[in-house]
Amino acid sequence: MSALNNAIDILRCFSSARPDLSFADVQALTGKPKSSTSRLLRSLRDCGLLEQDRHTRRYRPGLLTFELGRLHRAHDDLIALVERELREVCARTGHTGYIAVLDGYQQVVLRIVPGSNPLRVVNPPGQRTPAIITSNGRAMLARLSDEEVRKRVPVEYPKVPHNSPQNFAELIARLNEIRLTGVSDAADEAIEGVASQGFAVASGETGELVGVAVSYSVHTTEAERAHVRRELAATADKLRRITGDPLAQAADLRTGTAS
Template sequence: MSVLKNAADVLRCFGNDCPDLTVSDVVKRLGMPKANASRLLKAMREARMLETIGDTHRHRPGRLMLDLAAAYRRSSILIGRASEVVAGVSSSFGHTGYISVRDGQEVTAVADFQGTNTLRVVSNIGRRLPAHLSATGRSLLARLSEDEVLELYAGHRAMADLPAQLAKVRRQGYAYSSQEATPGVDAIAIAVADVLTDEAVSLCIVYPHALVDAEGRDQMIAALGTGAARIAEDLGDRAFVAPGFDRKDTLE
């Protein structure tokens, strides 16, 4: 079991800020003895979980991981339905869209749809963010009960503000962030779930702060909310709250 955990820890290192790893990187990031790190990466290469880049000592995720990622997306009706909605909204407004999932205190995008505007937010697929510090994360956390949030963030300094933030998300039906995860970038996010599989995803649109006014933002929230409401009805998500528009509440 420890080998599997160590392999998972290595895979979690990958992201936009870490596209490849060397043995030395693993030693530094995970505090693992060099000999152990070398053996682990070798075993992961042999299992096709990793592959080397050309003739270098740098490693990137292997073909097996790509196959698994594709299989994961195909196996989820919810991700498929959410992707249709976000792709449509992204195409209509020209801004980049994401489908994200939560893992504990983090969220990560599992699908993205590039915007068509000349000035647009680039893809952050695979980038992990603290859930409480992003619109996607707060939209998903708001689906938890207060007791579940308290257990998840027990002793965390986020609990000073998080309950009030999540209460607002539950009231509004969507989460909004302005230049929070990335300077100059705003985001709107709406979460929906499949009760049969107990999956929940966040449908998100990100856009340059300077290009979209409050009216434009509300139009995107309405479009995203309409699509999410259809998914909620079809998949039996009774906890879904359709977005409402109280601009004062949004901007507080």
Template sequence: MTIISTAADVLRCFSQERQELTLTDVVALRGAPKSSTSRLLRAMREAGLLETVGNSKRYRPSLLLFQLGQLYRAGSSLMARAEDLLSDVVEEAGHSGYVSIRDGREVMGLRYFAGRHALRVGTPIGRRLLAQASATGRSLLARLPDDAVRALFADEFEIPSATAPQTVDDLLRRLAEVRRTGLSESWDESNRGVGALAVAVADPQTEETVSLCVTYPVATITADEKRIIANRLLAGARSIATVMGDRVCHALRAGEPAMQGT
């Protein structure tokens, strides 16, 4: 493993719940030797990737990383369009939304839009979910051919709940439905009591791909609400895909989705 990939591995230890970490924390999370981890943290601090919190022994991501993140968002036409669309959908539907990306077998939210309902779903930005057991993840996995999906889960396939896909074949059947309808749905899977609808779009020029997802409590969502959310997400995805030249977007060939719990 190179020093760059090792440093990236350290940065992945940070999350919304773990905004500051000590040497002991990083050692426990990575399972790496304390001596080499200590040297790595010092090198990352000297390079401007990390900074210490006051006079403590806690580390946090540096201002440089924050600035780079802002530049990424500002320079991404796809991200800007996705945020604009999802902001409108959340305002109309009242439920929370996320713009997310896939990292291997996991997905991670980059942008969160809080719903206005008193009972709403909120997952911290940076928290990772299983791609196979989330609407966001399946919207992104559906863009891969089946053999690539099988290869991705060849050595590991987690099953977080009875409502999540139980096998890779089960997952592939659900991905086929996403490709048919353009819409991905989860129902009480990775996050118990939570449902979601999602679509995925991409920018072929930059190879960026994002998922736009609206989440809600399964106990309170109505059939009419889900239809409104689904139609808005599909229409928005088609609009973005047309502008960006994303011919793989499944919303362009969407059929009538058979949604759960309705």
């Protein structure tokens, strides 16, 4: 880790006030030996994190840092957009909403939008749950190919609640149903007594995938579930069009509304 930490120390030397630096500048700012500074600068340049002006020999952040920063900004913009729309849904339905992303076969909660109803199920940000047992987790997995899903799910299939897909074949069958209907729901799975509905949206620019869900009691009436389903379907459609999600483009092609 020392080499990585030293490289990070060099990258931290750059700022809006110091957009480019000489070898001597970097050595003075970091206080590192001449030999290791030279080696690290060369490595950072070769991998694209830094660029070196061929005339002045000064270093500046490279294209890779720009691309990473752009992805980070796009990520923040996407999450903020999704959260804004989810807040509207939660305000209209009174139920709690979640925003999550995939990490392997698990989903990680990023944001929570509390509802006004007495039942407020809260999975704190950062909590990990197998995506195969949640509505928004399965919605995200359904956006991947079967082969991509197989690579994510452990060979030794995880032990899951009885209402969840019990093996890989059942999981693929459930994902195919989501792909066909656009509806992803769960009940008595991640949390006993709790049901949810979810969808996934992907950025057409970065391909980033985000899962959205609204949760409520398993005893919620069918009429209320239908209300939530309509709210989520409308929100999913709106978000996909705003973000350039390939699903929205495919839907336009099917209906002949593509420009």
